[in-house]
Amino acid sequence: MAVLPRFLADLPAATKGALSMDALTEMLRGLHLAGGVFLEAEFRAPWSIKAQVTGEDCRPFMPMPPHLIAYHYVIDGALVLSVAGESPVYATGKQLLVLPHNDVHVLSSELGLPPIEVDALLEASADGGLGRLRCGGDGAATHILCGFLGSDIPGDPLIAGLPPVVKLDLGAHGAGAWVESSIRYVAEEVATGAAGAAACLGRLAELLFAEAIRGYVNSLPDAQSNWLTGLRDPYVARALAELHQRPEHAWTLAELTRAIGLSRSALAERFQRHMQMSPMRYLALLRLRQAAERLRRTEEPVSRIAYASGYESDASFNRAFKRAFGVAPGAYRRGSGQAA
Numbered sequence: 001m002a003v004l005p006r007f008l009a010d011l012p013a014a015t016k017g018a019l020s021m022d023a024l025t026e027m028l029r030g031l032h033l034a035g036g037v038f039l040e041a042e043f044r045a046p047w048s049i050k051a052q053v054t055g056e057d058c059r060p061f062m063p064m065p066p067h068l069i070a071y072h073y074v075i076d077g078a079l080v081l082s083v084a085g086e087s088p089v090y091a092t093g094k095q096l097l098v099l100p101h102n103d104v105h106v107l108s109s110e111l112g113l114p115p116i117e118v119d120a121l122l123e124a125s126a127d128g129g130l131g132r133l134r135c136g137g138d139g140a141a142t143h144i145l146c147g148f149l150g151s152d153i154p155g156d157p158l159i160a161g162l163p164p165v166v167k168l169d170l171g172a173h174g175a176g177a178w179v180e181s182s183i184r185y186v187a188e189e190v191a192t193g194a195a196g197a198a199a200c201l202g203r204l205a206e207l208l209f210a211e212a213i214r215g216y217v218n219s220l221p222d223a224q225s226n227w228l229t230g231l232r233d234p235y236v237a238r239a240l241a242e243l244h245q246r247p248e249h250a251w252t253l254a255e256l257t258r259a260i261g262l263s264r265s266a267l268a269e270r271f272q273r274h275m276q277m278s279p280m281r282y283l284a285l286l287r288l289r290q291a292a293e294r295l296r297r298t299e300e301p302v303s304r305i306a307y308a309s310g311y312e313s314d315a316s317f318n319r320a321f322k323r324a325f326g327v328a329p330g331a332y333r334r335g336s337g338q339a340a
Contacts, residue, residue: 033209034062042141043135047113048106050116058150096212097166098167100163148205153289161227162228220232227274302318
């Protein structure tokens with residue numbers, strides 16, 4: 001398995017940007033994304049299927065996470081993806097379709113065809129490798145790989161701000177063949193139980209997800225002002241990177257503005273315009289999301305997590321946590337299967 005880390009060293013130029021130490025990278029790191037590829041599908045027109053990633057799809061890789069991101073990589077052929085209430089998205093070979101909210105969706109050779117439930121068509125792999133799906137008529141062929149990313153952090157604003165479908169054209173910059181061969185290789189290693197293969201597969205999917213977000217953010221109109229466009233504002237992005245790199249630090253607005261070289265009033269105005277909140281409010285919510293992660297992953301006392309999150313009393317932490325997540329910390333932990 002020593003060969004697997006070479007995937008990260010040999011990334012094509014179009015994907016290497018995802019490794020830079022910027023705000024987006026720090027935010028994705030905080031989500032603790034992991035994932036896998038679970039299905040290889042071959043279709044012949046006319047065809048139409050209804051799909052959504054489920055806990056059963058995740059089981060070979062991880063327990064069902066609080067948030068799922070689905071994706072489909074089109075190896076060759078063409079398809080149209082439809083989500084209720086949204087405009088259809090067309091894709092061809094070497095294009096990646098990401099569904100940040102894991103919405104129920106229909107994949108088909110053309111619009112208007114009655115979809116078949118995907119579960120009825122799945123063929124489990126005898127060796128624990130990729131599942132197979134074949135259906136359709138005798139027309140044009142389409143070949144795809146299906147996978148997912150999972151995050152332990154529900155309600156993250158980065159993901160919440162994305163549309164139902166984001167498309168990334170890997171063929172446009174020559175990365176398509178590399179992506180396909182990499183996914184196939186690591187998926188085969190996962191099937192054989194090779195050490196580290198699942199982590200590398202998740203990392204590859206994370207890098208592609210980051211590139212999809214970058215492409216979407218760069219396509220937003222200049223006049224638009226929202227959470228995601230804040231990543232394009234150099235000062236807001238630098239402030240976000242600082243906060244995500246050191247959320248446990250006792251930040252003040254004055255120290256943050258010194259770190260990025262901007263006045264307090266100017267940063268406050270830019271942050272409010274894009275993020276709809278102040279930098280310190282954003283930091284408080286970031287710490288609460290990290291507290292939720294620690295509640296899920298560890299058995300640390302709630303009082304210790306509260307103090308690490310910047311709260312001097314359990315009561316104030318409990319109130320803030322309940323406002324953010326709808327339940328008290330103890331109930332949240334019990335719901336995640338950890339000891340209270």
